[in-house]
Amino acid sequence: MKKPKLKIKKGDxxxxxxGKDRGKQGKVExxxxxxxxxxxxxVNQYKKHRKSQGEGRPGEIATLTRPILTSRVALICPKCxxxxxxxxxxxxxxxxxxxxKCGGDI
Ligand SMILES: [Zn+2]
Numbered sequence: 001m002k003k004p005k006l007k008i009k010k011g012d013x014x015x016x017x018x019g020k021d022r023g024k025q026g027k028v029e030x031x032x033x034x035x036x037x038x039x040x041x042x043v044n045q046y047k048k049h050r051k052s053q054g055e056g057r058p059g060e061i062a063t064l065t066r067p068i069l070t071s072r073v074a075l076i077c078p079k080c081x082x083x084x085x086x087x088x089x090x091x092x093x094x095x096x097x098x099x100x101k102c103g104g105d106i
Contacts (some may be wrong), residue, residue: 009100
């Protein structure tokens with residue numbers, strides 16, 4: 001099976017294009033290349049209620065983050081600060097990501 005190529009890497013700033021978090025920005029915390037998913041800070045959060053575990057351990061509400069599909073986010077170019085599509089250029093046989101909007105390296 002062909003591995004899906006992800007254009008987004010850990011540490012990238014992305015903006016959500018669809019869903020309830022539309023317009024939200026966050027940093028990519030983790031990439032799941034196999035699933036084509038990303039864990040983005042502050043995006044796709046949900047609250048989990050944990051029941052009391054008994055005496056002295058009260059229940060609590062934990063905020064957790066779920067991964068989001070790569071196709072639902074757009075990369076924000078660090079140079080022009082615009083959501084952009086990623087292009088590539090080759091230099092010394094190395095693939096370098098470039099912003100389609102301003103042409104800068106990402
Ligand atoms: Zn740019």
